Amino acid sequence: MASKTASSFLYLSLLLSISMPNSATAFNKTPAIFAFGDSTIDAGNNNHIDTTMRCDHLPYGRDLPNQIPTGRFTNGKLPTDYLSQRLGIKDLLPAFLDPQVTDNDLLTGVSFGSGGSGLDSQTVALAKVLDLGTQFQLFEQALLRIRKIVGNEKANDIIQNAFFAISIGTNDMLYNVYMTQNTPHGSASSYQDFLLQNLQNFFERLYGAGARRVMVAGLPPIGCLPVIVTMDSISPSQNWLQRVCNDQHNIDSQIYNTKLQSLIHNLLQTTLHDAKIAYFDIYTPILDMVQYPTKYGLENSREGCCGTGTMEFGPVCNELDMICPDPSKYLFWDAVHPTQKGYSVMINTGLENTLLSYLTS
Incomplete structure (x- = not known):
């Protein structure tokens, strides 16, 4: 269901297998990962702010080492954890607000x-969480x-x-x-333009701080999220x-993603000449998992x-709930967020060595 416009930006989202040998070695020039965004990359920052949008309780994290609910909105690893592994940096990308984050953690990314x-x-x-401005601070x-650590x-x-990863x-x-x-x-289209203007402002702030290698994820097929299906x-x-x-919700996501790719192209052609910004297509692999x-x-x-599995997520998904026997057989962990298996497939099929080579070269 990819759009014709999207194909013109193929160089930003070419597909390759994650199983390519020695991939970590190929990208080991990347010293760190810094991630910004929402629950798809929150490793536990919400545990340390005054919000009900938290998942620092079981059954979240049940498939992490020692079954510890770290605050990740899934049963195990997030896409940024898989990305960190893929780049040969570390197994889990920690939350910056975690008081146990060490200097070495910081040097290799949070x-x-x-x-x-x-x-x-x-x-x-509405959620009383951290906006992008606060995340940038x-x-x-x-x-x-x-x-202070390294000069x-x-x-x-x-x-x-x-x-730099944005989702x-x-x-x-x-x-x-x-x-x-x-x-x-x-209208949905005008609202998308408003959102993308705010995203452009964030790109420019990151660029001003020295960021030169940025990957930004598009929208998933929102119309297939279990909570939307239920509604x-x-x-x-x-x-x-x-x-x-x-x-219609899925069409809205496609339109947004096409606009996002156009924004990236325009920024690279005009103001951010020496930066590398790549679009990460999550729409296609998630929709394919839904359909097949x-x-x-x-x-x-x-x-x-x-x-x-129809409405529960965050605080409403807790130890009082029944859990499916095998989360690896499910695309979604709760009514909004994919399982560790879903994220793994998304990275395997959507994030390829060609895209990473473009960003890390």
């Missing part, structure tokens, strides 16, 4: 992400610490060669367009009493593993 965050201040206010604090010259080298935007569409049905800025199935619509994807689950060894791609 996540500033916050579950529930978005590009719209209204989204962030935390990055500045981290940079000060790095300079200015080495710190500048780390930042210039580090990998954000889903909550804005989910909360402010689909759940409230009171679309800001008049459609119980409301008067063409999908009433059916557990199927909302096609057995192809990936999955048995369920419409409900989450936690509870009924």
Whole structure:
């Protein structure tokens, strides 16, 4: 379902297998990863702020070492953990606000992400989490610490060669367009333009701080998230009493992703000449898993593993809920977030050595 416009940006999202031998060695010039965004990359920052949008409780984290609920919104690893492994840096990318983060952790990268965050201040206010501006301020604090540890010259080298990952935007569409049905800025398209302007401002702030290698994820097929499927199935619509994807929401995601790729192209051609910004397509692998689950060894791609799998996520997915016998057979862990298996497939099929070579060369 990829758009024709997207194909013109193929050099930003070429596909290769993650199983290519010695891939970690190939990319070991990358000293660190710094991640910004929402629950897809929050390794536990929300544990340390005043918000109910938390998952520092079982069954979250049940498939991590020692079954520790670190604050990751899934049963195990996040995409940034797999990315860190892929680059040969470390097995898990920690949360910056974790008091156990060491100097060495900081030198090799941390996540500033916050579950529930978005590009719209209204989204962030609703969840009472960290917006991108606050995440950037935390990055500045981290940079000060790095300079104290290794000095200015080495710190500048780390930042210039580090990998910056951004994953954000889903909550804005989910909360402010689909759940409230009171679309800001008049239409979904106009709202997307507003969101992308805010994202552009963030790109420019990162660039001003020295970032030169940035990967940004597009939107998933939001219409296939179990919570959306459930809402459609119980409301008067063409999908009433059916557990199927909302096609219009998916079209909205495709339109956003095309606009995002155009924004990247324009920035590289105009103001950010010496930067490398890559679009990471998560839409295609997630939709493929939804439509062809057995192809990936999955048995369920419409409900989450936690509870009924239809509405539970965050604090509502807890130890009182029944859990599916084998999360590796499920695409979704809860009603919003993929399982560790889902994230693994997403990285394996969507993040390739060609894209990483472009960013790390």
